[in-house]
Amino acid sequence: MTDFTPSNAEEVLEIVQWTVGEEEPIEIVGHGSKRSIGHAVQAAHTLDLSRLAGITLYEPEELVLSARAGTPLAEIEAELARNRQEFAFEPMDYAPLLGREAGRGTIGGLLSANLAGPRRIKSGAARDHVLGVHAVSGRGEGFKSGGRVVKNVTGYDLSKGLAGAWGTLAVTTDVTFKVLPAAETETTLCISGLDDAEAAAAMAMAMGSSAEVSAAAHLPEGVVGRFLEGGLQNGAQTVLRVEGFGPSVDYRIDLLFHLLKSYGAVSTIDVDQSRLLWREIRDCKPFADGTTAPVWRVSVAPSQGHLLVDAFRRAAGANTFYDWQGGLVWMRMEADPEAEVLRKLIAHFGGGHATLVRAPETVKAGTPVFEPQPPALAALSARLKEQFDPKNLLNPGRMAFT
Structure with a gap:
C-alpha cells in the first residue's frame, strides 16, 4: 500500500x-x-x-x-x-x-x-x-x-x-x-411544549411570514436536554432564528412573538447562546455520543418529516430531531438501522433520500448507505462516471452497494 x-x-x-x-x-x-x-x-x-x-x-x-x-x-x-x-x-x-x-x-x-x-x-x-x-x-x-x-x-x-x-x-x-x-446579530425564538405535528405547523407559519426566518428546528423532549448543556427550558422546544441588523432583528422577533404566541409559551435566546445552539443543531450534537449506534440523515418535504417519524416508530424505535423546518430528520437507533422500513416510508411520504451516516462496519456492509437511485438517474450517473472515471479508480466502492 x-x-x-x-x-x-x-x-x-x-x-x-x-x-x-x-x-x-x-x-x-x-x-x-x-x-x-x-x-x-x-x-x-x-x-x-x-x-x-x-x-x-x-x-x-x-x-x-x-x-x-x-x-x-x-x-x-x-x-x-x-x-x-x-x-x-x-x-x-x-x-x-x-x-x-x-x-x-x-x-x-x-x-x-x-x-x-x-x-x-x-x-x-x-x-x-x-x-x-x-x-x-x-x-x-x-x-x-x-x-x-x-x-x-x-x-x-x-x-x-x-x-x-x-x-x-x-x-x-x-x-x-x-x-x-456575516449577520451583525441574531436572536432565536423558542416555543415550548409542542408535539411534532404542532411544531411542523408553527414552523410553516413562521417560514411563510415576513419575518425572514433563517433557520427552523424542532427539538423533541428526548433530545432537548443535550443542547446548550441542558440550558434550554424543560420540554420540547421549537426554535426559530432571525439574523441581521439589531433593530431589524428586534422587529422581526416581535412579529414572530405575536404570530406564534397561541402555540404555547414563547421565549428568546440571545446572540451568543443562539450561535452556540445552531452550531450544535448543525453538527448533530445529541447523537455525537462516542458510539457507533446507527444514525440516519433523512431529507423529505418539511410537511412530511413528522409523519414519516410517526409511521416509522410504529415499526421500530428511534430518537429524532428536526432541522430545515422539519425537512431534515436526524434519527438515531440502538441497533438495526431498519433501512428497508425507512426507505419504503420515504417513498410513501412523497420521496426524499436517506444516508446512513454512522453505523458499525458490519452493519454498513449489508446496507445501501446512500439512497438507491431510480433507474433514469442511475443511468445518468453511470454516464457521468464513464466520462470522468471510466476505469473506476477514484474512491471505488464508496457510494456503491452490491
Missing part, C-alpha cells in the same frame, strides 16, 4: 496519471473527518491531500475566496470571520458525530460532500455557492471549471457536478467559493 502526499496540483496530476497507467484504484482523503461515511473504499493506495493547503485568493470586497483542496475549513472560517464574512450555507462538521476531532474538515471535502447547515432552507448548500474548481479526472486529465468572480458562470454546472460526488469523479485541487457578509 502506498500513501501519496502531494503538495501541489502538478504532483496530484502525476499521481493520478500513474494510477490510470497502472490501473491501480486509489482512495482520496483530506484530514479524514468524513472518511467513514459510505462503504469502505476498495483501494490499496491513498491520495492524501492534507499538504495541498493554503488560501490562494481572498478578495473580501469581491466576496470571493479560493483555496487548495486540503485547506482546513476552520482556518478558512477564521480568516472570513476577521473580515465579518462567512459561508452563507453554514457547512456542517461531521467529525464529532463520527467520533473524530472537530474542525478537521477541509474545503475540498466540503464540496465533495455538498455540505450545508441550518441555513440550507434560505441559502442552499455548497453546490449553490461554488464558483469554480481545478481538478484531475479519473482519466488522468487536469481541467478547470468556472471562474473566480461571481459574474463568470462558464462551466458552472461542472463545478456543481462534483458537489456530492464524494471523490468518485475527480480529485479537486483548488476550489473557489462565493462568500457573504
